[in-house]
Amino acid sequence: MLTCSSPHTWYPVARRKKRNVVLHVGPTNSGKTYHALKQLESSSSGLYCGPLRLLAWEVAKKLNKAKVPCDLITGQEREEVEGAKHKSVTVEMADLSSDYQCAVVDEIQMVGCKTRGFSFTRALLGIPADELHLCGDPAAVPLIQQILKVTGDSVEVQYYDRLSPLVPSKVPLGPFSNIQRGDCIVTFSRREIYRLKKEIESQGKHLCSVVYGSLPPETRTRQPRSPLLCLSVWSKLTEFFLRLQATMFNDESSEFDVLVASDAIGMGLNLNISRIIFSTLQKFDGVEMRDLTVPEIKQIAGRAGRYGSKFPRGEVTCIDGEDLPLLHSALGSPSPILECAGLFPTFDLLYLYSRLHPNAGFHQILEEFLHSAKLSANYFISNCEEMLKVAAVLDDLPLGIHDKYLFCISPVDMNDDISSQGLTQFATNYARKGIVRLKEIFTPGTLKLPTTQAALKELESIHKVLDLYVWLSFRMEDSFPDREVAASQKSICNLLIEDFLERLGSERPSRKRLATPPIYLERNGRQCRF
Ligand SMILES: Nc1ncnc2c1ncn2[C@@H]1O[C@H](COP(=O)(O)OP(=O)(O)OP(=O)(O)O)[C@@H](O)[C@H]1O
Numbered sequence: 175m176l177t178c179s180s181p182h183t184w185y186p187v188a189r190r191k192k193r194n195v196v197l198h199v200g201p202t203n204s205g206k207t208y209h210a211l212k213q214l215e216s217s218s219s220g221l222y223c224g225p226l227r228l229l230a231w232e233v234a235k236k237l238n239k240a241k242v243p244c245d246l247i248t249g250q251e252r253e254e255v256e257g258a259k260h261k262s263v264t265v266e267m268a269d270l271s272s273d274y275q276c277a278v279v280d281e282i283q284m285v286g287c288k289t290r291g292f293s294f295t296r297a298l299l300g301i302p303a304d305e306l307h308l309c310g311d312p313a314a315v316p317l318i319q320q321i322l323k324v325t326g327d328s329v330e331v332q333y334y335d336r337l338s339p340l341v342p343s344k345v346p347l348g349p350f351s352n353i354q355r356g357d358c359i360v361t362f363s364r365r366e367i368y369r370l371k372k373e374i375e376s377q378g379k380h381l382c383s384v385v386y387g388s389l390p391p392e393t394r395t396r397q398p399r400s401p402l403l404c405l406s407v408w409s410k411l412t413e414f415f416l417r418l419q420a421t422m423f424n425d426e427s428s429e430f431d432v433l434v435a436s437d438a439i440g441m442g443l444n445l446n447i448s449r450i451i452f453s454t455l456q457k458f459d460g461v462e463m464r465d466l467t468v469p470e471i472k473q474i475a476g477r478a479g480r481y482g483s484k485f486p487r488g489e490v491t492c493i494d495g496e497d498l499p500l501l502h503s504a505l506g507s508p509s510p511i512l513e514c515a516g517l518f519p520t521f522d523l524l525y526l527y528s529r530l531h532p533n534a535g536f537h538q539i540l541e542e543f544l545h546s547a548k549l550s551a552n553y554f555i556s557n558c559e560e561m562l563k564v565a566a567v568l569d570d571l572p573l574g575i576h577d578k579y580l581f582c583i584s585p586v587d588m589n590d591d592i593s594s595q596g597l598t599q600f601a602t603n604y605a606r607k608g609i610v611r612l613k614e615i616f617t618p619g620t621l622k623l624p625t626t627q628a629a630l631k632e633l634e635s636i637h638k639v640l641d642l643y644v645w646l647s648f649r650m651e652d653s654f655p656d657r658e659v660a661a662s663q664k665s666i667c668n669l670l671i672e673d674f675l676e677r678l679g680s681e682r683p684s685r686k687r688l689a690t691p692p693i694y695l696e697r698n699g700r701q702c703r704f
């Protein structure tokens with residue numbers, strides 16, 4: 175029986191090194207990432223792993239600006255820079271086969287996340303770097319030290335203090351006329367985000383940028399909208415505008431001086447926010463409505479008053495006065511100590527297991543592996559329900575185990591009929607012909623502006639299918655050759671969804687016609703898993 179009790183042995187390349195691990199820990203806005211990046215910048219080769227696509231972008235931009243050529247790699251995009259020996263990636267994309275002089279894993283407390291934790295654990299155990307810098311919450315220190323006891327690495331902890339004050343307000347926001355330049359209102363439903371934006375803009379004093387996480391990071395442009403126009407250029411344009419808009423809120427001369435965002439902004443980002451205003455301290459977590467946790471409240475609040483920004487003092491408050499006691503107590507409490515880190519078997523391990531059970535299907539292999547996994551107290555097995563559903567579908571197809579593994583970790587939403595049908599179709603066509611043309615499942619140029627909630631939902635599902643195609647095209651380039659078309663249709667989907675949401679029950683504010691730049695961040699871990 176194979177066990178998961180020694181996951182550090184899954185990564186022999188990293189184990190051949192004695193890594194110098196430095197843990198940079200402290201409150202938000204204390205310079206943890208800054209100091210780790212300084213080391214990265216001065217190294218001959220390096221890797222930055224972040225939890226968000228925009229953070230990976232922020233770091234790539236910073237390094238390139240400092241004349242350190244740096245590639246950007248996320249689940250959905252690759253930008254290679256000539257001569258680059260550095261890479262900035264979303265953590266799921268970390269390449270464990272190359273040697274690095276220096277690597278940074280940001281927001282390392284995410285090892286404890288139910289859905290994405292295993293990717294942080296994989297990076298923690300598997301990056302073969304001489305120097306490994308881990309940035310995050312002090313609550314992760316005992317667990318990381320425990321995990322690294324068996325790796326032979328040296329571990330040093332550096333503590334940091336907040337660089338600029340963060341002041342919880344004694345009073346709630348009050349009327350919306352109290353909104354000021356640099357405010358960021360945080361809420362958790364997309365409908366609420368657009369409602370708040372409309373309410374703020376109807377006061378006639380501010381224009382709002384929008385950031386949320388349920389869609390991938392693309393943004394509206396006011397470019398001509400014909401799907402026939404420059405298909406291959408379209409997705410690059412939206413990517414460009416995302417970045418332009420991400421910097422726009424930071425720009426003092428910009429008219430978009432207020433941000434309305436979901437908790438997708440709650441990690442690491444350095445935006446010019448003066449005050450965080452929680453519209454609520456409750457969110458739906460996919461299963462139930464619950465209060466935000468202490469770390470969530472602290473992370474989100476920590477976006478206000480970033481050191482070096484034009485707001486040297488951050489403030490935080492709520493719309494509802496009844497939320498203030500929870501806000502104050504959370505900001506005054508330490509995060510609970512992390513007990514265990516997420517884990518998911520590597521392909522090599524599953525392959526070995528399948529050799530021992532040659533007649534078993536992939537679903538059975540995965541299921542038995544998960545049942546028999548004996549974990550040390552430091553780990554938990556990540557939630558794999560979705561993957562088991564995919565494995566059950568794939569077992570009817572003549573696919574190799576590596577292909578099955580790849581489809582299983584893809585960003586499909588098996589609870590969405592259209593998305594799961596998309597996956598089945600892609601896998602079937604791939605098994606039959608070895609090549610999957612997009613037009614076999616989707617006709618480009620047929621996307622329409624939704625007029626009902628049902629049509630909106632359908633468009634969101636189509637978006638997921640296109641997203642899946644793009645994801646697969648990055649891993650099986652020859653077999654999924656229509657990436658450009660899929661990516662541009664995906665961008666058009668985003669434009670249409672956003673148009674519908676902005677129109678939802680609202681007239682545009684009379685002050686001026688908006689060219690509002692929404693910014694979508696990734697929050698769904700499955701989006702860029704690998
Ligand atoms: N010594 C320094 N000199 C100049 N700027 C700094 C210094 N330390 C930090 N900064 C700047 O302060 C801001 C906050 O730093 P940083 O992003 O490293 O904080 P952090 O502790 O990683 O916060 P979070 O927990 O939110 O990720 C950044 O814009 C960073 O560039």
Ligand SMILES: [Mg+2]
Pocket residue numbers: 206207208280309442
């Ligand atoms: Mg940071």
